Amino acid sequence: MTAPAYGLLARFDGPERLVEAALAVREAGYRRFDAFSPFPIAELDDVVPSRWPRLLLPLLTAAGAVTLGVGFYLLQYWTSTVDYPINVGGRPLHSWPSFLMPSITLAFLGASMTAVFWLLVLTRLPRLHHPLFDVPEFDAVTENGFFLCVRADDPLYDPGRTRRLLDRLEPGLLTEVAR
Amino acid sequence: MTERDEDRPEATWRSLEALDGDAGALRWRDGEFPDLARATATGRRSLLKLMGASVALAGTAGCERLPAEAPADPIVSRAGATPGHVPGEPLFFATSLPLEGYGRGVLVESHEGRPTKIEGNPLHPASLGATDAFAQAAILSLYAPDRLRAALRRGGGRRRLDGTLAQLAAEFAADGGAGLRLLTGPVSSPSLTAGIASLLDRLPEARWLQWSPVGDGNRLDGAALAFGERLETRLDLARASVIVAIDDDPLGPGPNQVANGAGFIAGRRDPARFSRLWVFEACPSLTGARADRRFPVSPRAVPAIARAVAAALGVVPPADDGVELPPGLVEDLRRAGPAAVVTAGRRAPPEVHALVHAVNLALGAVGTTVHHTRPVLAGAPSGVAALAALAAEIDAGAVSRLVVIDANPAYDAPADLDLARRIRRVPFSLCLASRLDETAAECLWTLPLAHPLESWGDLRAPNGTVGLMQPALAPPAGTMTALELVARLAGSEAPARELVRGYWEQAFPPGEFEAAWLRTLHDGVVEGTAFEEIPVRLAPGWEVPPPVPAQGEGLTVLFAPDPSVWDGQFADNAWLQELPKPLTKLVWDNAILIAPATAARLGLANGDGAVLELHGRALEAPVWLLPGHAPDCVTLPLGYGHRRGDVARGLGFDAYSVRRSEAPWVDGGAVLQPSGRRHLLATTQDHGTMVGRDLVRSVPLARLAAMAALGGEAGGEAAGEEAGEETEVAGEDLPSIYPEYDYSGPAWGMAVDLNACIGCNACVIACQVENNVPAVGKEEVARGREMHWLRIDRYWEGDPADPRIHFQPVLCMHCEKAPCEVVCPVNATVHDSEGLNVMVYNRCIGTRYCSNNCPYKVRRFNWFDYADEGGRPEVTANPDVTLRERGVMEKCTYCVQRIQKARIQAKLEDRPIADGEVVTACQQACPTRAFTFGDITDPASAVSRAKASPLNYGLLEELNTRPRTTYLARIDDPPAPEEAS
Amino acid sequence: MADAGAEAPHPPHGAIGGVVLRQRFGWRWLAAFAAAVAGSLLFVYATVVLVVRGVGVWGTNIPHVWGFDIINYAWWIGIANAASLMAAAFTVRRAPWRSALNRFAESVALFSVICAGLFPILHLGRPWLFHWVFPYPATFGVWPQFRSPLVWDFFTILTHLVVTASFWYVGLIPDLAHLRDRARGALARKVFGVLALGWRGSARHWRNHQRAYHTLAGLLVAMAVFMQSTVSTEFAVTLVPEWHQPRYPLYFVVSGLISGIGMVLVVALLARHFFELHGFITQRHLDVVSSLLIANAIVIAWSYAFEAFSSWYASKVELQSWLLRATGEFAWLYWGAVACAVLAPQVLWWRRMRRNVAALILVGLLVAVGIWLDRFMIVVGGLLGDYLPSAWEGYSPSVWEWPLLVGSIAVYGTLILLFLRFVPVIPVFEVHAGRRDEDGDEARDEDGDRSGEDDR
DSSP states (O other): OOSOEEEEEEEESSHHHHHHHHHHHHHTTOOSEEEEOSSOOTTHHHHSOOSSOTTHHHHHHHHHHHHHHHHHHHHHHIIIIIISOOOSTTOOSSOHHHHHHHHHHHHHHHHHHHHHHHHHHHTTOOOOOOGGGGSGGGGGGGTTOEEEEEETTSTTOOHHHHHHHHHHTOOSEEEEEEO | OHHHHTTOSOTTOOOHHHHSOOHHHHHHHHTOOSSHHHHTOOTTHHHHHHHHHHHHHHHHHHTSOOGGGOTTSOOOOTTTTSSSOOTTSOEEEEEEEEETTEEEEEEEEEETTEEEEEEEOTTSTTTTTOOOHHHHHHHHHHTOTTBOOSEEETTTEEEOOHHHHHHHHHHHHHTTTTTEEEEESOOOOHHHHHHHHHHHHHOTTOEEEEOOTTOOHHHHHHHHHHHSSOOEEEEOGGGOSEEEEESOOTTSSSTTHHHHHHHHHHTTSSGGGOOEEEEEESSOOHHHHTOSEEEEOOGGGHHHHHHHHHHHTTSSOOOOSOOOOOTTHHHHHHHHGGGEEEEEOTTSOHHHHHHHHHHHHHHTOBTTTEEEESOSSOOSOBHHHHHHHHHHHHHTTOOSEEEEESOOHHHHSOGGGOHHHHHHHSSEEEEEESBOOHHHHHSSEEEEBOOGGGOOEEEEOTTSOEEEEOOSSOOOTTOBOHHHHHHHHTTOOOOHHHHHHHHHHHHSOTTSHHHHHHHHHHHSEETTOSOOOOOOOOOTTOOOOOOOOOOOSSEEEEEEOBTTTBTTTTTTOHHHHTSOOTTTOEESOOOEEEOHHHHHHHTOOTTEEEEEEETTEEEEEEEEEOTTOOTTEEEEEOSOOBSSOTTTBTSSOOGGGGOBTTBSSEEEEEEEEEEEEEOOOEESOSOOBOTTOOSSOEEEHHHHHHHHHHHHHSTHHHHHHHHTOHHHHSOOOOOOSSOOOOOSSOOEEEEEETTTOOOOOHHHHHHHHHTTOOOOOHHHHHTTOOOOSSEEEEEEESOTTSOEEEEEEEOOOOOTTOHHHHHOTTSOEEEOTTSOEEEOGGGOOOOOHHHHTOTTOOOEEOSSOGGGGTSSOGGGOOTTSOOOOTTOEEOOOSSHHHHHHHHHHHHHTTSOOOTTOOOOHHHHHOTTOOEEEEETTSTTSHHHHHHTSTTEEOTTGGGOOOOSEEEEOEEEOOOOHHHHO | OTTHHHHSSSHHHHHHHHHHHTSOOOHHHHHHHHHHHHHHHHHHHHHHHHHHHOGGGSSOOSSOOOOHHHHHHHHHHHHHHHHHHHHHHHHHHTOTTTHHHHHHHHHHHHHHHHHHHHHHHHTSSSGGGGGGGSOOOOTTOOOOOTTSHHHHHHHHHHHHHHHHHHHHHHHHHHHHHHHHHHOOSHHHHHHHHHHTTTOOOBHHHHHHHHHHHHHHHHHHHHHHHHHHHHHHHHHHTSOOTTTOOTTHHHHHHHHHHHHHHHHHHHHHHHHHHHTTOTTTSOHHHHHHHHHHHHHHHHHHHHHHHHHHHHHHHHOHHHHHHHHHHHHSTTHHHHHHHIIIIIIGGGGGGSHHHHHOHHHHHHHHHHHHHHHHHHHHHHHTGGGTTOSOGGGOOOOOOOTTTHHHHHHHHHHHHHHHHHHHHHSOSSOHHHHHHHHHHHTTOHHHHHHHHHHHHHHO
């Protein structure tokens, strides 16, 4: 194994076993590892470490909503009272009740677009190629495969020791992933 | 047009476009269209296609000679008289337009040699600055698609005729005009009368007769009976305090409409002396609509009523025919005395007119409200009798040559005379006509008649005043006027201008002629030509018992000229065809008018086809239920069912086809039964009642007096409030959460006086002509897509058998708080600095949301490319007004182009715009001055003073849209309870 | 893995992907698809005629300046908002059984809003200028007029399209990955691979994905209600007596909702029938939807009653206007709406009806028809009794309006058919997750077992 590896990939049969494995790896002090499953597993949220606070995404979304909503209100205000003031039906130039309607709508738009945007940023997607895809068995991850991958760039990573650690967890499959 | 070729009597006749090898016209005829939009066009476009063709033709014709390039015919005009006239500025020509031979003075606005608008001539007694609907539409008939532009020979196609006419003149002269009959329309023109006279001198054997299917000859014959001589009768309604119209329609269309309307309203502006109008009539008329006391009576009862009135005033011994006059009538007449006037209409027999003349004389009205002068129309025999005589002569073979000038007897003669066939039997027949009409089709030769706007001539107003006719544009080569033809036949080669000028040269004292001539051309009227009033006295043994109209079972039939196409001469005019008839609101059609009760009895509903059988002749036509129509009689509007004319053909039914020469106006013994067919009738107003909403408001005369009394002390408005009367007419001002915009400059507003509106439609069509509003055709109107910016709502109130009739002109209200503007997504309709609700055509994307939110529904939408389809021939377009593209909204602009003109003028002269300087098209055309327009920020302006009246109210003011257009409530003179009983 | 579907521990799981990956099209689908495409072409033709000749080809006039164009718009947008609301509400509630209906609802919403979005553009007198509604520095120097509900609508539709689409797509990513990994053909692998954006189902992915998904769902719930209210302002802010009604926002929401539910029900049942999804869409779902329909119909009944009352209470003008609708020329449409939208769902009180697929589909369709009639009564009927009787006028759709209705339904059908065929109609990962939750949970167990049996 001269080529630098991406990490070690282990397959477990069933979500519970995956969670146990993840816990074990974490207790062993590893940080740069990740678990893969066909469906979200709530327990893993606390096990697999995350760099971002839980509420980051909702907060960013709210920020997006406010930005676009307020921004659009200001646009309306500026166009109808500053840039091109004109008497429309004898209504006040600054007809705030009317201006609120599209502003709120735009707030929704802003929220959804930021939500999607940050989803992609935080998940580092789209990324069409990834070393894990070179592992043929990894296909099962969207069907019934439960994987755990300890990455080589983890300070504690050592091909031998890490492999032994994982072996003890009796994986269905244990293989090194090339970078 | 192929489908139309079968109903041509002769295959050799081809359409005008075929004769006139104009490429554009041919394209239209063959139905090859420039783009897909037209290729997929529906039948709706048939009319518009034709009008497009007319543009093509006019384009070629109009370019032949513009006045400017024709030094031969210098045209002197009001504006043009000023040297160094700026191109682009309109020229105004003073001229006269004929109707029933009488002249109506007009000013023709012309841009670069193209007439675009017609206004009244203030100096002319029959206009006083206003016009009727017919005059407004005259421009379009210049460009009638099937106007003749070349001489035609039956079966022969085009010919040049110059030589031929000379030969004819010689031939005629050879045998003194033996067997020559000259048939003209009614003639008032002094020069033409003289011309014909000299022709007849030259041809002693020849005879001249005049023919109009709707002539008013009975009135003159009545005078002949009463006074021993045929006299013109003219009413001065301004001075009348009691008016009794017996089957007469002085406010209705006709040569006198404008003057009568103005006079009538003048007599009703001041509540102190408010004339009272009694009307006996079978078919509701404009006069009946304004009546204070209206009585639907069968025309059979008319003679008896006239006699009863006469008897009640002791003019004739009472007759025991058991006629009961309504209470108050006779008292009114007695009280009014010289200020009273009784009048009978063209349907009434001469004997009835004789009675009426006698009554007026007895009342002392003659000289105040009634004026008798010598006849305005030429003395040649006229009327059905003359025509019948001609028919007899033709049968007797006594007529070898017939010359028909500007008359269409083959179409509009009574059916039993069957002139179409008879004219064909005359060996030589020559016809001077503007179109290949029914008569032209029968004549051997047809010469193209010049349009009045292209003609030199002169016409007498009803009071005798002569109005000169001068061309506003050069006539297409080959066309000629009646005067020219007559001169040619008399062997003269002089051009029309010389003939007219020559005639008047003798009329003026020598020396002063040139100056007088120029002044006359400038003013349009010849000074001092009004007729002297002739003192009258009853001729001995004048009284002959009025004949009892044809009795018999079945329905009584009335014939009436149509308010839009008159006797049929305007049937080819799309603007008039699309002008909603004042009472039925029908367009592009006529229908058998019938009382709702009678229709119910016969099991007929609006639009149901019915077969009318009258003395062996029958016609199938739709019926239209007309509230207020007398029961058991039907009215047949004349002027439709043409067999010729590209626009007119096939519209409506031909009432002449059942008209009999022995009973041309009122006939009896008709049978009407459902035919089972349904007809598509296009009407612009589906719903006739106000469903209990106070849209048209009115105030009883009595209360008004009280209001005016208070008003006398302290300004109308204050008075209104104090008296608390105002709340009766106008609602109180509602608060608004919206800010007030203050207008530094003028703020335009309008007041419409419902008390002055006689529903004559002049404003509607004036607006259409001024603002380039297209005609869209019957199918589009039937779909509810008429484009008129100004409409007149007509409401029935009360018992359908005898309802009160309301007219309400509705145009854009220019609301301060305009609902339409708020919903426009693109700022295409907004307020301008003077508070106008403006429509920005090029910004409009056509959501039509504004129309949804307009409570007055005055907005119009270009569903198709009407402007481009010839719905409005570009050649007639007002260059100051945008032609609207497909898919954009449009609506009344308060004639913003006129405001703009005034503003520029004022700026040039560095002064504010004066009150009354801006005159909207509707305002200018209105005979009764019902519209007041001006600056509402200036308390002294006429409009401000009008709006200060306690009668002022806003339509739907409860919506608080703050309309700039407000209404002055109509003043009523309701019968007192005991009278009503 | 030739037949992974068979191997998989959870057969139905593979069955869903199988629909996309293996099952042949079948003549029924092809026939339906052909018909739908033909209908869509009709729509295109009608549109060409419209643009070439002008909106005059419709039966519209003054005062009825709006016809099928806005009726169809109001109808489709109602379905869209309702379906979104349904999907989002399920998601937010995290109802365990929701997964079966979720994607149907999301898809119905997405495709309806696409159909709805066409009409506001087509109905313009000059459709090619619709972008003037968008605020951009134009040479005119003029900006849009933001007081106009049409501007509000423009942004409503735009937003609705974006939010619904992202909700739909985000929910779809893991399943696309599933298809990527199951697909045999190289092309399919590539296509799904790209669409899946390289999803690996890592814990981080799932964490953010679930948050984003539920955030969007939350947004959608609020949005759907707000959007539908905005649509109602298009009528409510006007002066037209029958439109100027404070009850309109609520009324549009409830009446839209029922049509959306009906539409979801129909699509789901058809899919269940043709793709044997009985394991997923169970009687339980049908009962839930049925009770929703019944409840909704009752609310609508109330709002019809209230409308009558308020018209009588408000003013003579409004009463006359309402009477013209309920007894006039278009009365049959008014009562048709009542019959279809209010009475038809009441049959679902009977258990037998709820178990009868044909009956359910019929009710679903009737409800949709009823709401279309209701929209007709609003757009056309509302103007029957306007302020000036002189302006009262009739309206009858022209031959060029029907193709727009039929055609838009065909466009919708085309999209639905493509969806049924090329996208897992039921979220695979959620089904899978559902399985896991069931372990040890009696309540939901039987449900699962029954479906298990159904599949064998």
